[in-house]
Amino acid sequence: MSRDYDTAASLARIAAACDGAFLGVALAICAARSCFKYLATTSALHRIRNAPAARISDLRSLLPADPVSDDEGRLVVVRGQVQPRPAVESSLLAPKNRSVFVSQSSGERAVVVQHTETCLYNEWRGIFGWSFDLHALFAKSLKEQRSSSLRTVPFALVEGGQWPHSAYVHVSLDGSAHPIPLTTVCHHLRPVQATPYTFFQAIFGSGFPVALLHEEKILPVGKEITAVGICRTRDGSLEIKSCEELPYFLSDMTKDEIVGELATNSGILFWSGIVLGMVSIGILSYSIIRYWWRWKERRWRNQELLDAASVSDDESEDIPDGELCVICLMRQRRCAFVPCGHRVCCPRCTIDVKISSSPKCPVCRQSIISSIRIYDS
Known part of the structure; x- marks a missing residue:
């Protein structure tokens, strides 16, 4: 705090x-x-x-009749169920769990699995009351706080209710930085055992790890999601990929x-x-x-000081050598610098010193804040 x-x-x-x-x-x-x-x-x-919100079975009718290349496509919004690509392309007799991940905590079948481990830190001022925290300056980067692994298998969106005989569209995650609508299936907090290094961290007031948070998120098979992206024909099959200009690609929300x-x-x-x-x-x-x-x-x-200096110049009088300005050596010393207090300059030279980029006393070289005019009684 x-x-x-x-x-x-x-x-x-x-x-x-x-x-x-x-x-x-x-x-x-x-x-x-x-x-x-x-x-x-x-x-x-x-x-x-x-963008048209079309059924998967109607996507081919929305694409260009004579595409120049396979990369040409159209922005569409489709909604369907997640199914692994081998299961989509196989028959009813093929094994349905082929190329599918199985969650270790829930046992669900999934096409995307993300494991994240986050280190939680405790911070206090230490027995010396120091607030200087080396860990906060150097060690609290996201890479050291959190480690994440993401595994995916090819999957497709299938028109719901009629799988595997219905139409489908392959989902391409290549080059996509958009978030995936994952479901959290495991959220486990495990305490971290203290070490001798933790003792020194506590003494000097540094943050030290106290717990490790493990999370497992999956994209389960059969989940209904919406895809907003560029639909195209590739190798005779329909494929949808993300569009970098759009903030959404795969989402739980409808259009x-x-x-x-x-x-x-x-x-x-x-x-x-x-x-x-x-x-x-x-x-x-x-x-x-x-x-x-x-x-x-x-x-x-400054103009007032110049006017006062021009009126009160003592050039015509006989000035002792000890009273001459140390800069011009012509006029009498009239101004004292603050905070050093040295009276060594006439009003004109005082103004020149004050308006310089780094005003300092010409005798002691101390920085000048202001000056005052000294009058003899």
């Missing part, structure tokens, strides 16, 4: 820096990303809405549910982009106005 509070405080200070300019830029980036996502979501919504979810996301992205854009414009405008007024105020003060 303490480390989270410190992190939140640091982020708040960074966001408020430069009169909130960093916060305004960050919100502007978020608004731009929302706009890009809105355009992509709207495009996907129109494509899926206009109407997918369209409804995309419409909702599109509306959220649209209004979030507008709100974030307006807030960022307001914050950036405030920062610019504040900077402009500060620049004018600084310029006005």
Whole structure:
């Protein structure tokens, strides 16, 4: 909790820096990303809405009559039952469990099996009260926290209720990064035995593993899912593959549910982009106005100092050598620097030192915050 509070405080200070300019830029980036996502979501919504929701047996009639190549296809939405490809292409006498995975925990037949192991960590400040966590900086990557393995076999979508005599379409997962609608069949939490290294981690306040979470997810045979992708003819058979521009490929939802979810996301992205854009414009405008007024105020003060210096120059008087400005060696020392307190410059040279890129005292080389005018009584 303490480390989270410190992190939140640091982020708040960074966001408020430069009169909130960093916060305004960050919100502007978020608004731009929302706009890009809105355009992509709207495009996907129109494509899926206009795509025909056809039966698997009617897919051939939707494809081009004279395709230029086997890769030419059409975006379609189909729904069917998952069946392994060898079982689809075999007869009734063929073994139905050929090339099918069997879940170790539930015993169900599946075409996709995913095993995931996630290491859960416990964190505290340690007996020394240190909040510096090396594990949080170096070891908490996703690759070290979670290990996952995915195994698949070729499968197809079959028109429900008439398998294996009904039409089917092969599902191609090659090059697809879309999620698969898997079903969790095993969720087991196993404690991790403590080691001597764990003892040192606890002393220094580092995160140490306390449990290992094992999950098994499958795509069971016979599950009814929806496929949204490019349907084509390949080697005389129908095949459907994913479309990279669309956020869905295999889903539990129907076409109407997918369209409804995309419409909702599109509306959220649209209004979030507008709100974030307006807030960022307001914050950036405030920062610019504040900077402009500060620049004018600084310029006005420097001009006042120049006017005062031109009026009170003592060039005509006989000035002792110990009272001459250390920079110009012509005028009397009138200004003292803050915080060092050295009175070594005249008003004109004081202004030149202050407006430099790195203002420092010409005697002690200490950074200068401001200066004050010294008057002799």
